Amino acid sequence: MENEPGALSRVAGLFSARGYNIESLTVAPTEDPSLSRMTVVTSGSDDVIEQITKQLNKLIDIVKVVDLSDGDHIERELMLVKVRASGKDREEMKRMADIFRGRILDVTDKAYTIELTGTGAKLDAFLGALEQGAILETVRTGASGIGRGERILKV
Amino acid sequence: MELTAGVTTELSGAEITMRCLAEEGVEFMFGYPGGAVLPLYDEIFKQEKVKHILVRHEQAAVHAADAYARSTEKVGVVLVTSGPGVTNAVTGIATAYMDSIPVVIISGQVPTHAIGQDAFQEVDAVGVTRPCVKHNFLVKDIKDLAVTMKKAFYLAATGRPGPVLVDIPKDVQTAKTNFFYPQSVSMRSYNPVVKGHSGQIRKALNLLLEAKRPMIYTGGGVVLGNAAPELLQLVHTLGFPCTNTLMGLGGYPATDPQFVGMLGMHGTYEANMAMQNCDVLLAIGARFDDRVIGNPKHFFQEERRIIHVDIDPSSISKRVRVDVPIVGDVREVLQEMNRQLAAGKERPDPVAVKTWWDQIGEWRGRDCLKYDRNSKIIKPQSVVEKLYELTKDMDMYVTSDVGQHQMWAAQFYKFNKPRRWINSGGLGTMGVGLPYALGVQLAHPEATVACVTGEASIQMCIQELSTAKQYRLPVKIVNLNNRYMGMVRQWQEFFHGNRYAESYMDALPDFVKLTESYGHVGMRIDKPEDVEPALREAFSRKNDLVFMDFITDQTENVFPMVPGGKGLSEMILV
Numbered sequence: 001m002e003n004e005p006g007a008l009s010r011v012a013g014l015f016s017a018r019g020y021n022i023e024s025l026t027v028a029p030t031e032d033p034s035l036s037r038m039t040v041v042t043s044g045s046d047d048v049i050e051q052i053t054k055q056l057n058k059l060i061d062i063v064k065v066v067d068l069s070d071g072d073h074i075e076r077e078l079m080l081v082k083v084r085a086s087g088k089d090r091e092e093m094k095r096m097a098d099i100f101r102g103r104i105l106d107v108t109d110k111a112y113t114i115e116l117t118g119t120g121a122k123l124d125a126f127l128g129a130l131e132q133g134a135i136l137e138t139v140r141t142g143a144s145g146i147g148r149g150e151r152i153l154k155v
Numbered sequence: 156m157e158l159t160a161g162v163t164t165e166l167s168g169a170e171i172t173m174r175c176l177a178e179e180g181v182e183f184m185f186g187y188p189g190g191a192v193l194p195l196y197d198e199i200f201k202q203e204k205v206k207h208i209l210v211r212h213e214q215a216a217v218h219a220a221d222a223y224a225r226s227t228e229k230v231g232v233v234l235v236t237s238g239p240g241v242t243n244a245v246t247g248i249a250t251a252y253m254d255s256i257p258v259v260i261i262s263g264q265v266p267t268h269a270i271g272q273d274a275f276q277e278v279d280a281v282g283v284t285r286p287c288v289k290h291n292f293l294v295k296d297i298k299d300l301a302v303t304m305k306k307a308f309y310l311a312a313t314g315r316p317g318p319v320l321v322d323i324p325k326d327v328q329t330a331k332t333n334f335f336y337p338q339s340v341s342m343r344s345y346n347p348v349v350k351g352h353s354g355q356i357r358k359a360l361n362l363l364l365e366a367k368r369p370m371i372y373t374g375g376g377v378v379l380g381n382a383a384p385e386l387l388q389l390v391h392t393l394g395f396p397c398t399n400t401l402m403g404l405g406g407y408p409a410t411d412p413q414f415v416g417m418l419g420m421h422g423t424y425e426a427n428m429a430m431q432n433c434d435v436l437l438a439i440g441a442r443f444d445d446r447v448i449g450n451p452k453h454f455f456q457e458e459r460r461i462i463h464v465d466i467d468p469s470s471i472s473k474r475v476r477v478d479v480p481i482v483g484d485v486r487e488v489l490q491e492m493n494r495q496l497a498a499g500k501e502r503p504d505p506v507a508v509k510t511w512w513d514q515i516g517e518w519r520g521r522d523c524l525k526y527d528r529n530s531k532i533i534k535p536q537s538v539v540e541k542l543y544e545l546t547k548d549m550d551m552y553v554t555s556d557v558g559q560h561q562m563w564a565a566q567f568y569k570f571n572k573p574r575r576w577i578n579s580g581g582l583g584t585m586g587v588g589l590p591y592a593l594g595v596q597l598a599h600p601e602a603t604v605a606c607v608t609g610e611a612s613i614q615m616c617i618q619e620l621s622t623a624k625q626y627r628l629p630v631k632i633v634n635l636n637n638r639y640m641g642m643v644r645q646w647q648e649f650f651h652g653n654r655y656a657e658s659y660m661d662a663l664p665d666f667v668k669l670t671e672s673y674g675h676v677g678m679r680i681d682k683p684e685d686v687e688p689a690l691r692e693a694f695s696r697k698n699d700l701v702f703m704d705f706i707t708d709q710t711e712n713v714f715p716m717v718p719g720g721k722g723l724s725e726m727i728l729v
Contacts, residue, residue, distance in 0.1 A: 002344055006281060006293075017286050047472070054469035060290040060310060063344040155343060 003029050003036045007061040011038065014059065020044065020052050024077075024120075024142025035063065035155060039144045041120075063155050072148035078115065079123045080105070081130075082137040085112040089134060100126045111136060119143070165331040168297050168323065169194040172261065175304035177204040178336045181232050183223060183597055184208070184261075185216035189236025190276060191263030194328035205232075208597065208626060211618040213240050215590035217247020217318075218616070221256045222587075222594030225577050226552060228381065230311050231258040231594070237265055238276030241283060241322075246584060248318050249287035253581025254402060255379060257316035259307045260284075266326040267295055280322040289317030297330040305340045314347030315467040316379060347466060351483030356491050359437070359462040359479045366435035367507040368514075369395040372418065374447075375402030375580065376440015376465060376485050378573040383407065385489035386439065392496050394508055396515055398426040400441050402580040405570035415515060416524075419447040420717045421562040424523035425515050427715070427723040431456070432514075438463045440485045443474045444581075445719075451475050453722025464488045523715050524566055525729055533683050535560060535635040535707040538690075539567040542605060542633060545690050550602040552595045554578060556588035556612030559641035562713045564607040586615025592630040593623055603631070603694065610636040610660055610704075620673040623700050631693050632702045634666060637709045645712045649727070670702035681706035 001007050008027055015022045020042055027038040042052060049067065056065045068075070081102075085093045086109065097104055097114045100122070106113035116126055120143055127135065147153065166174065172195060176184065185208045188196045199207050210216040213235045220231030231251075235244045241262045251258045265274040281293045290310050292303045300323070307319040363369060371393075377386050383406050390397045390413055397407045398418040407414055416423030418430050430436070430448070436459060441447070448454040451474050462479040463471050471480045481488055526536045539560075542553075553568055554577040555561040561578055570576045577595055579587045592606040606613075613634055623630060635641075643658040667677030676699045680689045686705065693701040715726040 006285075009282070010285065013285055047476075051469065051473060058467070058469050060342070060345050 001036050001038060001059075001063055002061045003034055004061055007036065008038075010059050010061055011040070011056065014055055015042070018051075018055060020048065024140075026142045026144050032155075039068075039142070041143050064153060066147075066153050068145045068147060071151055073145050073151075074148060075119050075143045075145045076117055077120050077123055077141055077143045078117050079126075079138060079140045081114045081116065081127070081135065083112050083114060083130060084110065084134045084136055086110045089131075093134070096126070096129060100129075102126070164333075166334045167194065167198075167331050168300055168328040169198040171297075171300050171332070171334050172304065172323065172328070173198045173202055173205065174334055175301055175336055176232060177202070179230070179304075179308050181205050182229075183220075184232040184234050185210055185220045185223075185594070186234030187213050187216060187236065187240060189240050189263065191237035191265060191325050192234060192240075192328075194325065195234060195261070195263065195323075207234070208622070210590070210622050212616065213243035214247045214586070215593075215616050215619045215622070217244050217251065217258065217260065218584075218587045218590035219594035219597070220258050221247060221251040222554065222577050222591035223598045224251075224256050224258055225254075226574050226595045227598050230308055231256070233258060233260040234262075235260065236263045236276065237280065238278045240276075241278055241280045245284060245287065248284055248320065250579050250582045250584040250587060251318040252287045252289070254375060254579065255316050256318065257311040258318040259311050260318060260320040262320060262322045263328070264293065264322045264324040267324045268326070270324065280320065284320050287318070288320050289315075291320040291322065293322045293324075294327055295324070297327050297332045300327065300332075301334060301336050302340065305337050306342065309340050310345065314345070348468075348482045349484045349487055351464065351481045351488035351491060353491060355479055355481045356488060356495060359481060360492060360495055362435050362460050362462060362479060363393060363395075363437060364501050364503055366395075366433075366503060368429075368432060368434040368511045369393070369437070369503065369508070370429050370433035370435070371395050371397040371437045371439070372400070372430060372441055373397065373403045373406050373439040374400040374441025377403055377406035378440075380440055380466070380485040381573070382440070382486035382489050383573045385486055385493060387411075388493050389489055389496070392493065393503055395503070396429055396512070398422070398430065400447050400580070401565055401578070403441060404565060404576045405573040408571040409569035410571055415519070417565055418723075420449070420719075421566065421713050421715065422717075423566075424521045424715055424726060424728065425518035427717065427726060428518045429515055431722070431724045434459055436461045438465075439489070440465060442470045445474075448475070449717045449721050449723050449725070453725070521728070523728055526711070530683065530708065532708040533681065533686060533705055535637065535705070535711055536563050536567055537683065538633060538635060538686055538705050538707065539563050539607060541687050541690055542607070543568045545687070545694060546603060546605065549694075550599070551575065552577060552599065552602055552604045554588050554591035554595060554604065554606045556606075556608040556615075557583045557585045558609050558612060558643075559637075559645065559711075559713050560607050560609040560612070560635040562642075563635070566713075568607075585612040588612055589616050589619045589623075589630075589632065592632075593619060593626070593628050596628040596630050597626070605631045605633055607633045607635065609641060610634055610638065610663055610666070611640045617669070620670065620675060620700070624674045627698070629696070629698050629700050632700070634702065634704045635707050636663075636666070636704050637707045637711065638663065639709055641711075642713070648712070649716075649718065666702055666704040670700075675700040675702060677702045677704065679704045679706065
């Protein structure tokens with residue numbers, strides 16, 4: 001989409017006005033500063049997805065829309081989790097982070113802040129594996145996606 | 156953008172805006188001044204190319220510009236101030252948006268440094284109008300102004316047309332820069348498809364040629380796409396029945412024997428039955444909305460094949476699954492269809508089509524628009540019928556408001572040409588009728604313009620009687636006065652146990668005196684035998700606005716009626 005002020009609100013407004021779900025939405029400028037790229041995760045029947053695609057294409061600021069789930073694609077989301085890490089939990093937390101290939105970014109004597117990247121499902125799995133009381137705070141970016149192999153989205 | 160070297164003088168943003176309008180060939184702009192647009196009004200004062208029409212409320216400015224656009228092939232232009240100027244315009248903008256009408260709205264904004272400070276008469280114009288415009292712009296830099304104006308006109312008029320708002324802060328109106336107006340503009344993110352896919356067109360024709368019970372259903376797209384002659388040729392070549400939506404009336408001549416009337420909630424029995432029972436449906440520039448096909452589940456027929464031609468891909472397969480989608484300009488697609496038909500020898504099966512017409516003839520025999528012609532009280536239908544008889548040979552335009560009178564006008568006035576029937580179809584905006592009539596009359600000063608309205612709708616923009624006086628616009632107002640919000644009353648009678656909550660119009664003004672106080676001519680007609688003489692008298696007064704207040708039957712209902720959520724064949728008949 002055009003990297004214009006208001007472009008994001010046009011997309012967000014379209015989803016709410018027409019009653020479509022937004023599970024997550026990420027956006028940032030691309031290597032061409034006049035363009036931004038947005039990944040929207042949504043759900044619906046084939047008919048609904050077709051309408052969403054058409055309605056997005058109709059927005060003047062949108063340059064191109066692809067449904068990444070039409071083909072093989074890679075999807076990544078980043079999560080920062082602050083967990084309680086004191087006493088006997090401290091060692092266990094470190095091990096869990098390692099198993100999920102997380103990185104501990106910040107350490108205090110009571111807490112770890114762990115960075116984790118993966119599909120939404122992997123991040124969910126990590127949270128599920130932790131003792132719920134140990135989770136102090138989480139923040140997630142929402143998914144960014146890209147096609148596999150030679151498949152490219154270019155303007 | 157590169158500017159060629161040469162002597163250019165610096166112009167202010169306000170001057171540039173007016174120069175852009177002149178470059179676009181704008182004849183009229185409809186507006187209302189205010190603090191944030193004073194530099195622009197100063198420039199209006201200094202030039203003569205664009206004539207400014209001062210309305211009495213910003214909503215009417217947009218309606219008038221919208222009707223100007225509907226009745227011509229041009230873009231309507233509006234100028235309003237910031238804050239309440241914009242919010243008052245929103246109803247007009249949404250009305251134009253729902254019916255895909257090309258309008259450019261220029262709004263003043265508080266100076267850029269004051270934006271976001273809750274300044275006096277500040278409103279986020281781009282945010283407020285976003286859901287009801289095709290696109291909008293906030294011009295923060297004078298250097299972007301001319302190209303933004305070009306884009307606004309380009310976006311409004313091309314593809315599926317629609318309103319575009321350009322919000323110009325006051326300091327941008329006074330800033331100066333070199334003026335350069337681009338001849339054309341291209342946008343990588345906006346390339347509407349014009350030419351239909353020829354393979355799809357072939358497929359569509361094959362389906363149509365094999366059809367046993369064909370039906371052609373057309374909407375506002377045929378009117379806006381200037382495709383009426385092409386449609387007539389196609390329908391005549393194929394020999395199929397044709398129906399129009401409320402927005403599509405005039406797209407096909409109503410007096411042609413192949414026309415089966417309007418379809419939809421208040422469509423004719425024959426049009427709705429043919430629509431429901433056809434085996435191949437060709438939809439052109441129409442969008443299968445709820446007032447047209449009713450409940451899509453009921454409308455669905457396993458064996459029916461649907462071909463849909465529309466310039467907007469998102470209109471296709473939105474409410475009903477389409478078998479042969481054709482995205483393109485309706486005129487180009489119809490031309491291609493006519494070409495392919497003329498080149499080949501195949502024609503539809505005459506026996507099957509004859510059998511189908513026999514069936515339609517039977518449905519027509521139901522005489523679904525009948526009403527009591529011997530009534531001692533004026534029947535609203537009879538007023539529209541008389542209006543049609545007396546004005547059908549005139550260079551005639553009819554506007555309407557929203558409600559029962561609108562449906563009777565659509566049912567009983569036979570429109571043979573496109574752009575002659577001006578009403579709010581999608582949004583259903585009460586109050587459009589009078590400002591619509593003014594916009595049309597300005598665009599066509601020699602034509603006759605009638606506004607068929609009701610005593611509830613007309614009061615929603617009644618202040619425009621003053622505008623009509625200022626510019627000497629001799630429109631003829633046909634007020635079907637039943638002392639009720641008639642359509643609300645009808646729904647309350649049918650679906651809410653005769654509980655007429657708040658739908659009675661108490662404390663009505665004396666419309667004759669009211670009209671006279673604005674300097675116009677008023678008439679009150681309450682006997683059936685006076686209807687025709689009154690109409691004759693009114694239409695003979697070429698230079699006067701005449702307000703005809705017809706006191707009509709309070710309990711008359713619009714038939715047929717497909718109740719909301721029901722199927723097309725589940726009509727309530729007289």
